[in-house]
Amino acid sequence: MTDSLTIRRPDDWHLHFRDDAVMKGVVPFTARQFARAIVMPNLSPPVTSVEGCAAYRDRIRAAVPQGVDFTPLMTAYLTDDVEGDELARGFAEGVFTAAKLYPAHATTGSAHGVTDIARIMPALEKMASVGMPLLIHGEVTDSHVDIFDREAVFIERTLTGLVRNLPELKIVFEHITTADAAAFVDVSGPNVAATITPQHLHINRNAMFTGGIRPHAYCLPVAKREVHRLALRKAATSGSTKYFLGTDSAPHAQSAKESACGCAGIFNAPYALESYVTVFDEEGALDRFEAFASENGPRFYGLPLNEGTITLERGETTVPDTVDANGTTIVPFHAGEILGWVYRG
Numbered sequence: 194m195t196d197s198l199t200i201r202r203p204d205d206w207h208l209h210f211r212d213d214a215v216m217k218g219v220v221p222f223t224a225r226q227f228a229r230a231i232v233m234p235n236l237s238p239p240v241t242s243v244e245g246c247a248a249y250r251d252r253i254r255a256a257v258p259q260g261v262d263f264t265p266l267m268t269a270y271l272t273d274d275v276e277g278d279e280l281a282r283g284f285a286e287g288v289f290t291a292a293k294l295y296p297a298h299a300t301t302g303s304a305h306g307v308t309d310i311a312r313i314m315p316a317l318e319k320m321a322s323v324g325m326p327l328l329i330h331g332e333v334t335d336s337h338v339d340i341f342d343r344e345a346v347f348i349e350r351t352l353t354g355l356v357r358n359l360p361e362l363k364i365v366f367e368h369i370t371t372a373d374a375a376a377f378v379d380v381s382g383p384n385v386a387a388t389i390t391p392q393h394l395h396i397n398r399n400a401m402f403t404g405g406i407r408p409h410a411y412c413l414p415v416a417k418r419e420v421h422r423l424a425l426r427k428a429a430t431s432g433s434t435k436y437f438l439g440t441d442s443a444p445h446a447q448s449a450k451e452s453a454c455g456c457a458g459i460f461n462a463p464y465a466l467e468s469y470v471t472v473f474d475e476e477g478a479l480d481r482f483e484a485f486a487s488e489n490g491p492r493f494y495g496l497p498l499n500e501g502t503i504t505l506e507r508g509e510t511t512v513p514d515t516v517d518a519n520g521t522t523i524v525p526f527h528a529g530e531i532l533g534w535v536y537r538g
């Protein structure tokens with residue numbers, strides 16, 4: 194039995210840092226475990242301009258604890274009015290690493306998102322021509338479509354056509370939650386990849402209703418049936434280079450989750466690696482964890498692999514009921530559980 198796993202330093206290819214006081218509180222959790230992270234732009238107002246994004250990046254850098262080596266990789270928020278030239282300028286200047294497509298009203302902070310992908314085709318063509326990746330929240334927003342079907346319907350209605358019409362565009366299908374999504378990624382060409390969160394590997398939709406309503410198991414895309422969770426575990430641990438680590442860590446105050454209309458989002462940053470490695474261990478795939486956590490992402494993005502290593506050891510990590518993020522109380526993923534791995538840094 195492997196009791197200790199040393200891997201190249203990993204990256205988180207999808208998360209939410211927010212801004213201001215909470216951001217200062219959550220950045221250190223990610224900087225402790227990851228060398229880089231792709232930072233989502235769904236602030237209020239969203240991050241759309243190159244200058245606004247550079248300023249946000251400066252605020253994040255200032256929140257990284259002294260002596261910790263951590264690089265935020267920034268993203269542009271696509272709106273109906275996005276200019277391809279502005280995206281390309283931000284990409285060329287090294288401010289935008291990628292751009293994020295939120296279908297309007299799909300999730301937290303998506304009110305300014307794209308109403309119809311046809312409207313942004315010129316910008317997507319520009320992105321394809323400069324090699325800038327498109328990150329997609331893949332859910333339709335049509336209220337007539339059952340919430341558990343919105344990802345699968347997005348593949349049918351939007352993603353299949355986009356990949357066919359613009360095969361040169363690098364696409365990351367973010368936080369996939371279904372067997373349908375994994376099947377789509379598997380059969381698509383090398384320009385289509387996906388991130389998978391820890392929660393979608395650990396829980397199915399029953400977790401939201403165990404003995405009562407459980408707001409801390411609610412995120413978007415919502416967790417699906419067990420058959421989908423098993424397909425995601427298979428995809429993540431398959432050895433395919435198309436899948437990589439992206440936590441979708443999404444901090445919301447405890448009070449905003451435990452409410453008559455609780456926010457979508459799971460805060461998993463503090464114990465992300467312990468959570469993921471548990472899955473790879475259970476699947477007998479510890480030898481494939483390094484590629485998922487530290488290699489497939491940078492290779493897809495065309496970025497260098499990190500130098501240095503981190504070590505995870507078998508042991509007990511007790512996840513607290515709450516964590517303090519610079520004055521905001523947040524309930525972390527796995528709250529109150531004991532995980533069977535310890536992060537040694």
Ligand code: NCD
Nearest residue numbers: 209300301412413443457458
């Ligand atoms: C995210 C958030 O809170 O910003 N919420 C979530 O449930 N994942 C938005 C998102 O990624 O959908």
Ligand code: ZN
Nearest residue numbers: 208209233441
């Ligand atoms: Zn997200």
